Amino acid sequence: MTAALYNNEISPSTVSEHGLSDDEYALIVERLGRIPNLTELGIFSVMWSEHCSYKSSRRWLKHLPTDGPQVICGPGENAGIVDIGDGQAIVFKMESHNHPSFIEPYQGAATGVGGIMRDVFTMGARPIANMNALRFGEPEHEKTRHLLSGVVAGIGGYGNCMGVPTVGGEVNFHPRYNGNILVNAMTVGLVETDKIFYSAAKGAGNPVVYVGSKTGRDGIHGATMASAEFDDDSDEKRPTVQVGDPFTEKLLLEACLELMQEDAIIAIQDMGAAGLTSSSVEMASKGGVGFRLDLDRVPCREEAMTPYEMMLSESQERMLMVLQPGKEELAEKIFRKWELDFAVVGETIPGSNLTLVHRGSEVADLPIDFLTDDAPNYNRPWTSNEPVKDDIAFDSAKCPDPGKCLIQLVGSPDLASRRWIWEQYDYSVMADTVSGPGGDAAVVRIHGTSKAIAITTDVTPRYCEADPFEGGKQAVAEAWRNLTAVGATPLAITDCLNFGNPERPEIMGQFVEAIKGMAEACAALNFPVVSGNVSLYNETNGQAILPTPAVGGVGLLKNYTKRASIGFKTEGDVVLLLGSTTGHLGASLFAREVLGREDGPPPPVDLAAERRTGDLVREMIEEGLLSSVHDVSDGGVLVAITEMALAGEIGADLSSPDGDPYRYLFGEDQGRYVCAVSPQNLDRMVSMAQSASVQTAQLGHVTGTAIALDGAVLAPIGDLRNQHESWLPDYMGTAE
């Protein structure tokens, strides 16, 4: 017997407008044994969207290591949690807000920051730092200035008002992001290990409570929008973007943390993507209970909102909680003090259904497992990418001299100073930022202790494009390296996996291989993934972004006074390179900026050597032998040294290498650190390196006011600073 698939309310076009395939819809009708009503169809459309269901990615995410003695909570909760000792833990996650930020950059970025902060304080943690990883189109593209300006203002507007320092991040420009920018926001919070809150509801008859802002008609279908490609009409999707109110979120933060001091909350979940729908479904699913919501009690901003609109609204600054019975009055008093809405909107019920009641009648009744665990889970076809094996060849006789190349590189869009951006972020509020933007990793003190957390975000999309497996490995390794370079012990990562349309086998192949590469690096470096998200369909008119698996890493410094930073500190120090150099230039910034080509394989990461070298650097910092360290990344050794010189306001005189100077100076071989070493510690450090089987090379000395090669000036520090500092303000100076 086949039931009818459609009726007056639900037609084939209604189904396709909700982003559901014919097969998915048929499955819904079959399992329900009836045609869903519009509200129910809306709930399926968001819960089964790529954004909420991870239907293309779920099976692959299982490859990532998620365990370790430091892990208190891995993926699947609002955020990941790692132990930092003394009854304290770090709660952190990175999340994408790509699609909305392209449509409406200020609000898209602002609500991305608001959403990720909620994920962290939902678990009982006070946010102590924000980071962000941003990708924009080429500078010449007509939208880039407007998008950059709006995104930065939005991130600042939200984070600054919340009083949480934004301590760093990364920015790239590339034409492949012309039609799809990436806004990945990360929040790190601090929690006491005995005051962690989770989202699993428990018991029957417990009150379900709605707190925060009222529900409006904004953001309806945001999750569905974020699960589709863009076309030329994507501007028309502006109404799907939510509007942020950081003032309310600040009140919500304080109110939640105040209530969390009491023994009142059974479960709590923020209303993010897919709002009331996903928060209630996830809480019920995790706890194995049913939910009954009385929608007439939902605080609404607008008149006559329908059940469909209430369930799909993505209005911001809202939370759902299951309270212990009898604690409603206590909780309400706290939320009223903070001038927030508070409403008991339902209760947990026996069984496993989500039941919605509106104006006395039942308007939806859906099995929760069908919305979550039994949602579609696809094994999408994928094709392996065949990376080029041989490094690029080029005629060095035709290259400009190294000094000119250096000047060009430090003023290039991907390497120029980001000061114009980070000065719009309050990076010193909370008065615990001991190393702010501009270093390898930001360092934020754990208030009132000698401990600190190091934080970084990393990925090199051009490497991932050339070879997703090596690129995935490199993203994890670079995060590990950046934490190590400040002296921190890397703890764990969060990831934001940004890719194109997974229904295209070559894109799915990028995704699969990047995950495999990341997994290998995570395992080799004891650096598990504890949270993250996946953002697919970053594609416009069939043109996908560069594969961008952004990694957010955190590490622990037991004593923040024993940390390293990038600036040269003392004239006469020896510039020492730790790690092996072959002069790899494939997929390098030198190749792109100077040679004008983007081909070739990325530099491979030798994970065993990475581990040896990093452990050695950390040991040297802990022993107080080393305080100026910089990892070698974009632009190679010469750029690394220049950044150290700019930060320390002292130059360096280097010895010219044997062999091709361009490969040596600009090669991007991985697993390397440039150090400035006091001459009296040099022998000791070289012998430590030998015992650890780490190669060393003495590159020269810290001295003077220029970067020099064999005593001949390549470029004065002043010129380099000018180039480095002026590109972004000059570029943005012509903004509207």
Place this chain on the structure above:
Amino acid sequence: MKSVVIVFPASNCDRDVAVALQKVTGGQPVMVWHGDAQLPECDLIVLPGGFSYGDYLRTGAMAAHSPIMREVKTHAERGVPVLGICNGFQVLTESGLLPGALMTNANLKFVCRSVSLRVENTDTLYTHKYPVGASVVIPVAHHGGNYFADEDALDRLEGEGQVVFRYEDNPNGSARDIAGIINSNGRVMGLMPHPERVIEPELGGTDGIPLFQGIMERLA
């Protein structure tokens, strides 16, 4: 010394300034909610930085009408010192305890930066520990620090020594590079920079310490 820190909705430097007061003066300040009608007995009132009421309407405008501000005004009239930092300065101008207004930064952007300031008047309750002519480095972090007053008012401020801090490299377009002012009886001071963020070398400086020490010496 008994100090009070007023907490408005979305104040966000209330803890920072309380920590600084505690660290430098040794006394734990009392945190007072903006909705309270009464102030406890105190020697100093601090209006902290932040985004009271989300900066809606105008920065500081709504906080200036909070119930507690009636009490703050009464205390100020009695001569109780009031220090407003950043948003606190904005609240002080909005509530009429200090002259002038703080407009949106000239480039319309938020600015967070360590700035050099000249201490123009080292003979106040708040600044007497700084050497005459001192130049100090203190961070700013604001979207609306562009001080404005008409020329006569500015002349009066200058003439009476009420300009206490001046930017050496103006980050926001403030008239006559003004970063901080004091009222005519020398008891109410507002400044945009955040002295509470520079009380430890590890945080990038200690130039905020003399301000808190100075207050304590006079009021203890």
